[in-house]
Amino acid sequence: MSHIIIQNHKISFDQIKLGQWPDLTEYYHQSLVFCSEWLNGKENFELQTSGSTGKPKKVMVSRRQMEASANATGHFFNITNDQYLLCCLNTTMIAGKMMLVRAMQWNCNLNLTEPSGSPLKDFLEHPPFGFVAMVPSQVENSLRDSKTTQRLLDINYLIIGGAPISAGLIDKLSRLKINAYQTYGMTETVSHIALAPIVQDTKLIYNTLPGVKIDQDQEGRLIIAAPMALKELHTNDLVEILNEQQFIWKGRADFTINSGGVKLQPEEIEKKLSSIMSKILPNSRYFIAGTPHSKWGEQVVLLIESEKPSSDLILELSKKVKDTVGRFENPKKIHFVDNFIETTSGKINRIQSLELVLKNQQLL
Numbered sequence: 001m002s003h004i005i006i007q008n009h010k011i012s013f014d015q016i017k018l019g020q021w022p023d024l025t026e027y028y029h030q031s032l033v034f035c036s037e038w039l040n041g042k043e044n045f046e047l048q049t050s051g052s053t054g055k056p057k058k059v060m061v062s063r064r065q066m067e068a069s070a071n072a073t074g075h076f077f078n079i080t081n082d083q084y085l086l087c088c089l090n091t092t093m094i095a096g097k098m099m100l101v102r103a104m105q106w107n108c109n110l111n112l113t114e115p116s117g118s119p120l121k122d123f124l125e126h127p128p129f130g131f132v133a134m135v136p137s138q139v140e141n142s143l144r145d146s147k148t149t150q151r152l153l154d155i156n157y158l159i160i161g162g163a164p165i166s167a168g169l170i171d172k173l174s175r176l177k178i179n180a181y182q183t184y185g186m187t188e189t190v191s192h193i194a195l196a197p198i199v200q201d202t203k204l205i206y207n208t209l210p211g212v213k214i215d216q217d218q219e220g221r222l223i224i225a226a227p228m229a230l231k232e233l234h235t236n237d238l239v240e241i242l243n244e245q246q247f248i249w250k251g252r253a254d255f256t257i258n259s260g261g262v263k264l265q266p267e268e269i270e271k272k273l274s275s276i277m278s279k280i281l282p283n284s285r286y287f288i289a290g291t292p293h294s295k296w297g298e299q300v301v302l303l304i305e306s307e308k309p310s311s312d313l314i315l316e317l318s319k320k321v322k323d324t325v326g327r328f329e330n331p332k333k334i335h336f337v338d339n340f341i342e343t344t345s346g347k348i349n350r351i352q353s354l355e356l357v358l359k360n361q362q363l364l
Contacts, residue, residue, distance in 0.1 A: 005111045027114045031091040035100055068227040069190040070105040072209035077157050081107040083130025088119035098191040117141045120151040128154035135162040152178050159183050163347050167274035174200035190228040208245045221253055257290030259298050262328045269329045276320045289354045302331035305340045
């Protein structure tokens, strides 16, 4: 019989179905309430989108959609029920909830732990995990310690989502030969619908899950038809479709910068800057955006979450950026921001963070 393991508590699915578990923190209690509802056959669940590209909103997701998602991932990786899973994500969001659903659908034992920067440090003596989902920052932190790095190496399948993986992290994972995949998905598709293996010196190529069909509109935006989606979804993601099951993600259409008639994709510029930023400001988040310009319509700017560094470091950064990116991609301004505004799932809210910078400029 499979269990959910919380610290020193081992709670069977039968106990969870009956609502029998010890007093625990709110995170664990709410997670087990969801599992109890699932095991008792609840058909519909209300979820909240992350708000990374607009205002967060509530969406209703059916049991059938979540079952389809879990089954497709299980078939993709050929998961067997003798494996240990780890859930170290926020279970109020779709990524964390789907880890709970996968454990129940696959009849696997699940270690459940509250989200933290380096979740593997509490499982150094645990048997290897068969399947784990993390956000990029958790993986980055785990790679800073030899013991947790070994734990990453021991994972059969590691999926990484919530935000695009930096070029630096891709390089580290591929060199260590950690079996990791970048996910593509959203709340409306009930977690991921495609996975890209992280392999050294190759672009991320997304492979769709079983049953997922892809197409694109005239602007190059991805269209998804999938059993885990209620209807055909027209996304704002620009892609290059390679064949019926594979595509390359290029970026968000709503983030595209039009500078003097030249269309630029911030995510592609950010990839080019990854190695520079990891050396000069290694612990700082950043993103590229477009701000209004009287002559060009929009101009490229670089926003960095950091205290303003010395003039010498800013000059060094500006020079290296200019030498790395194309003429039209070179940021005309670099803005330093103490703290980016985040979505409810911890992603950078690009729109609100940029608005804050523009507002502060007007106040100066």
